[in-house]
Amino acid sequence: MTDDTGRYDVTRYQRPSVTVDVVIFTLCNQELQVLLIQRARWPYEGCWALPGGFVEIDEPLERAAVRELEEETGVTDVYLEQLFTFGRTDRDPRSRVITVAYLALVAAERIRPRAGDDATDARWWSTYALPALAFDHRQILDYALTRLRYKLEYTAVGFELLPQEFTLAELQGTYEIIVGETLDKANFRKKLTRANVIEPTGQFRQTAGRPARLYRYREDAVAEVKARRLFP
Numbered sequence: 001m002t003d004d005t006g007r008y009d010v011t012r013y014q015r016p017s018v019t020v021d022v023v024i025f026t027l028c029n030q031e032l033q034v035l036l037i038q039r040a041r042w043p044y045e046g047c048w049a050l051p052g053g054f055v056e057i058d059e060p061l062e063r064a065a066v067r068e069l070e071e072e073t074g075v076t077d078v079y080l081e082q083l084f085t086f087g088r089t090d091r092d093p094r095s096r097v098i099t100v101a102y103l104a105l106v107a108a109e110r111i112r113p114r115a116g117d118d119a120t121d122a123r124w125w126s127t128y129a130l131p132a133l134a135f136d137h138r139q140i141l142d143y144a145l146t147r148l149r150y151k152l153e154y155t156a157v158g159f160e161l162l163p164q165e166f167t168l169a170e171l172q173g174t175y176e177i178i179v180g181e182t183l184d185k186a187n188f189r190k191k192l193t194r195a196n197v198i199e200p201t202g203q204f205r206q207t208a209g210r211p212a213r214l215y216r217y218r219e220d221a222v223a224e225v226k227a228r229r230l231f232p
Helices: 061-073 137-152 168-179 185-195 219-227
Strands: 017-028 031-039 052-054 079-086 097-105 119-126 198-205 212-217
Touching (some): 017 061, 017 137, 017 168, 031 061, 031 168, 061 079, 061 097, 079 137, 097 137
Parallel strands (some): 017 097
Antiparallel strands (some): 079 097
């Protein structure tokens, strides 16, 4: 819309607020866990929510996500991927707020959750035993979990959550934790072969039975994931 002189007039448009929300996954105690914060302010005071906050007017989206992640966890160098934009008109009682969601993966030993200025608590929750969440954060979390499960089939993104070397049994066990179901051994290994993201190390681990071959994620597969660590 323009004014009488034909120039664009920004005052004639309502401007929604923009936030970022970060779904931070880790593996701990044989569970896939997500970091939640307990809100200290209205709206949803006392409720649990995903870490996030408003984007500054001169701040790129990915920088806002990195900032919020650092404020809530103290970690800066982690896998971070843009997920989706959620913009339901009634998702936030304060005003029209559009949020851009991000997925982050981090090893549990790397961070100790801490509550930011707008939270009273921050801690890990099992993705299968979640409290009621503020806003539309359950929808965002479900979307992130679906994306993570899908990416496990064709990328090396799992290396962010796993040790550098592992047996196929350990890898399958980890995947079963993430997908929440028992996987057929033959089909699982067929998918790994098709994805071509792991390779044998040439080493073995002694077990109660036969020694188990050790594997690792292929360097080029890991490099592909790391190259997109911060979603452009």
